Amino acid sequence: MRAIAFTLILLLPISWADEVSHDEKLSSESFAERQKAAKGLIEWAREEDSKERAEELYQRYLNSEDPEEFHRLSKVLLEVHFEHKKDAIPQQGPGFIGISMDAAQIRRGQLLEQQGAAQPVPDFGRGVFVRAVIPGTPAEKSGLQVGDVIVSIDGESIAGGIPSDKLKDIVGAMPPGSTITLGVERGEEELEIKVTLMNGKAIPALRAFNEEAVVDQEKAEQLLREDYLRWLASQRIAKRKLEQQ
Numbered sequence: 001m002r003a004i005a006f007t008l009i010l011l012l013p014i015s016w017a018d019e020v021s022h023d024e025k026l027s028s029e030s031f032a033e034r035q036k037a038a039k040g041l042i043e044w045a046r047e048e049d050s051k052e053r054a055e056e057l058y059q060r061y062l063n064s065e066d067p068e069e070f071h072r073l074s075k076v077l078l079e080v081h082f083e084h085k086k087d088a089i090p091q092q093g094p095g096f097i098g099i100s101m102d103a104a105q106i107r108r109g110q111l112l113e114q115q116g117a118a119q120p121v122p123d124f125g126r127g128v129f130v131r132a133v134i135p136g137t138p139a140e141k142s143g144l145q146v147g148d149v150i151v152s153i154d155g156e157s158i159a160g161g162i163p164s165d166k167l168k169d170i171v172g173a174m175p176p177g178s179t180i181t182l183g184v185e186r187g188e189e190e191l192e193i194k195v196t197l198m199n200g201k202a203i204p205a206l207r208a209f210n211e212e213a214v215v216d217q218e219k220a221e222q223l224l225r226e227d228y229l230r231w232l233a234s235q236r237i238a239k240r241k242l243e244q245q
Contacts, residue, residue, distance in 0.1 A: 026067040038072050045080040054081040057180075061232070063175050074232055082168035082228045089231040093223060095174035097182075098137020099130045099144060100213055101164045107218030127160045127185065128167050134203070135216040142195045145186065171197065199223050200223030 040152035045053040057073060058081050058172055064070040128147040129212040133139045150167060152158060158166040174180070184191040202220035 011206045026102040027066045028054045034068070034072055038076050041073075041076050042079050045076070050080055052085050054084060057081065057166060058092075060105040062236055070236070074229060075084075077232060078225060078228065082225060085218065085231075086224055086228060088090075089201060089228055091176035091227045092230070093176050095176055095178055095197035096137070096203060097144075097167075097171055097195055097197065098134040098139035098203075098215075099128075099150075100132035101128055101167075103132070125163070128158065132213075134215065136193045136212045137203075137219065138198050142193050144184070144195070146191060147186070149185040150182050151185055154181050155183070157183075172200065176200075 011230060023073040025033045026041075028034050028037065041057060047053075054077065058077055061070050061073040061077060064073060065094060129148055130139075130144060130150065133144055150158070150163075153167065153170050157172070169182070176197050179194055179196045182193045182195055184193050198215075199220060201223055202216050204216055204219075206242055
């Protein structure tokens with residue numbers, strides 16, 4: 001029993017010493033030492049309560065006076081703090097719902113109506129007809145369906161003129177991460193569907209008429225990581241300004 005206790009006592013200072021050495025070597029003149037120190041901190045942060053330890057490293061980043069150290073810490077935080085924070089950080093880029101609107105289909109519908117077609121045709125001037133729901137987008141996650149007609153955004157009608165252009169303009173002007181409420185007509189039902197917008201830059205431009213839109217998941221992750229690093233730098237700048245007041 002005494003041997004076990006003695007062993008534990010010995011281990012504690014060793015663990016603490018390792019942690020301190022990682023911190024000290026973040027600004028080492030040796031690139032290899034800096035890389036090793038950053039890797040050690042990432043492993044340390046993931047050992048136990050990663051959220052709590054990541055927050056400790058975040059505070060150290062905010063307070064560091066050494067340019068090399070806080071530069072290295074930003075890379076460490078991208079690995080251990082980003083996952084806890086990414087859903088709350090402000091994002092840059094055009095907002096995007098994740099639906100496809102077929103202008104040709106709308107024209108066909110209007111033409112059928114003029115010819116007195118027997119089948120009912122939606123009044124496309126009242127809203128946006130959902131031709132397709134792109135997989136992996138907010139539209140799919142929120143439950144929007146093909147055939148839905150979007151008639152309002154946050155209670156404001158998009159009827160009149162070209163509703164699809166209105167929807168694009170309103171949603172595209174909102175930052176990714178914004179949550180909006182869509183007024184939707186689904187057959188005889190009137191629904192309100194909440195949608196949290198994604199970054200439209202993660203949808204590659206389509207070059208062919210029959211090409212299906214898809215989410216570039218790697219691009220979406222890259223954009224979010226870039227947003228995180230911008231947010232991280234802004235927090236440091238804000239803290240410095242506050243201290244100078």
